[in-house]
Amino acid sequence: MVKLQTGLVCAGCAQGKYMVKAKGFFLAVLRWGDAEGPLDGWGPFAYVPIDPAGNGTFYFSGRRAIPREATHVWAHCVNYDFSAAEDGCAEIPERFLNTAAPDPSAMRFSVLTDLHLSGKPWRITQALKATESDTLFLLGDATNDGLPDQFSLFQACIRDSVPEKVIFPVPGNHDITHPRFNLPGTAAYGGFQETLLSKAAEKGYTVDRRESSLAYAVRVGRADVIGLQCVTEGRKFLFPEGKEPLGWLEARLDSFPDAARHIILCHAPLLNHNPHRNEGAPYLNRDKELQAILDRHTNILFLSGHTHVSPNLPRGSADWDAERNNIYLDCGSAVETDTGGGQELMAPDWQDGVVTELAVSGDAVEISMRSVKTGVRFPRAYYRFSRSDPMKTWTSAAHCR
Numbered sequence: 001m002v003k004l005q006t007g008l009v010c011a012g013c014a015q016g017k018y019m020v021k022a023k024g025f026f027l028a029v030l031r032w033g034d035a036e037g038p039l040d041g042w043g044p045f046a047y048v049p050i051d052p053a054g055n056g057t058f059y060f061s062g063r064r065a066i067p068r069e070a071t072h073v074w075a076h077c078v079n080y081d082f083s084a085a086e087d088g089c090a091e092i093p094e095r096f097l098n099t100a101a102p103d104p105s106a107m108r109f110s111v112l113t114d115l116h117l118s119g120k121p122w123r124i125t126q127a128l129k130a131t132e133s134d135t136l137f138l139l140g141d142a143t144n145d146g147l148p149d150q151f152s153l154f155q156a157c158i159r160d161s162v163p164e165k166v167i168f169p170v171p172g173n174h175d176i177t178h179p180r181f182n183l184p185g186t187a188a189y190g191g192f193q194e195t196l197l198s199k200a201a202e203k204g205y206t207v208d209r210r211e212s213s214l215a216y217a218v219r220v221g222r223a224d225v226i227g228l229q230c231v232t233e234g235r236k237f238l239f240p241e242g243k244e245p246l247g248w249l250e251a252r253l254d255s256f257p258d259a260a261r262h263i264i265l266c267h268a269p270l271l272n273h274n275p276h277r278n279e280g281a282p283y284l285n286r287d288k289e290l291q292a293i294l295d296r297h298t299n300i301l302f303l304s305g306h307t308h309v310s311p312n313l314p315r316g317s318a319d320w321d322a323e324r325n326n327i328y329l330d331c332g333s334a335v336e337t338d339t340g341g342g343q344e345l346m347a348p349d350w351q352d353g354v355v356t357e358l359a360v361s362g363d364a365v366e367i368s369m370r371s372v373k374t375g376v377r378f379p380r381a382y383y384r385f386s387r388s389d390p391m392k393t394w395t396s397a398a399h400c401r
């Protein structure tokens with residue numbers, strides 16, 4: 001008989017301990033569900049080995065959220081030769097359910113990053129079609145080699161699949177390879193960005209472009225969106241401001257204190273909020289300066305890509321600075337993600353490319369990621385951070401990291 005117990009620690013949060021008792025079984029697959037069974041459209045969140053005594057334990061970390069529809073956790077257990085299977089479930093205690101109502105006035109954004117177009121436009125079209133919102137952020141490395149032909153092909157993919165969407169891009173290190181690609185008569189990243197921003201302007205957005213770089217800022221509803229250029233020719237992670245500090249960024253953040261959210265688009269993550277952070281050196285040459293600016297402000301949503309790290313890894317891909325209500329999200333990649341040869345059991349689709357969907361309001365940010373290929377939602381990539389959230393009080397608690 002399969003028995004399941006949960007040891008959750010905070011309302012609406014998946015953080016905690018999941019204990020399976022299944023004598024004679026070998027493996028338990030954990031999923032969110034209701035009284036009837038697992039939720040449709042959501043993949044499993046853990047594969048838990050069962051020891052010979054019949055016990056298995058999974059610790060869910062990284063502050064993921066519990067889906068609103070979930071009232072139960074389901075365990076599907078199989079024996080060692082997969083000849084027998086049995087299901088069990090546990091009700092989620094009422095005080096831990098996610099009862100936060102969806103905010104109908106929340107702003108919706110889709111995010112794609114690291115598409116690396118070289119010669120397979122169908123992969124780009126598939127990813128673009130997988131996005132749900134009318135507004136799309138492209139976080140860089142749209143192309144693999146930064147060639148004018150690749151950007152022309154990318155534009156054709158947009159025209160074919162999502163012609164009506166408003167798209168705000170930033171460059172990645174693969175997009176800017178040599179200055180000659182942006183000479184008059186050619187159209188590489190510079191032309192690509194200008195075409196997309198001009199289209200946004202035609203739709204009524206006022207885009208404030210920097211003269212000294214490809215950075216820009218634009219009000220989108222109650223959000224202020226700031227696109228950074230953090231790379232220069234030769235695939236270098238350099239802000240092109242020379243010795244100038246990033247004062248313009250700080251000035252922009254100060255200009256709109258009323259923004260419901262400052263959304264910063266930057267190809268690479270900051271050192272302190274990088275899923276690879278334990279490996280040391282920062283990507284960005286102005287990592288500390290940029291972090292210090294963000295730490296002087298509140299209500300920031302910092303979106304990055306570049307790492308290709310799968311959001312399904314245990315540590316997760318979102319950090320929340322609850323004191324400032326600043327969120328840092330690494331968005332994986334639209335091509336196959338990196339599970340880093342993980343040490344645990346993993347589903348094959350945890351390497352799939354991902355599309356990220358955001359619901360942003362003044363109080364809360366809801367983040368969900370799905371497989372570009374199948375549309376299945378990843379429970380390990382579902383977050384909800386809210387100023388009124390009791391999780392806020394846990395910032396210093398070790399078990400909440």
Ligand SMILES: [Fe+2]
Pocket residue numbers: 140141172173174267306307
């Ligand atoms: Fe990159």
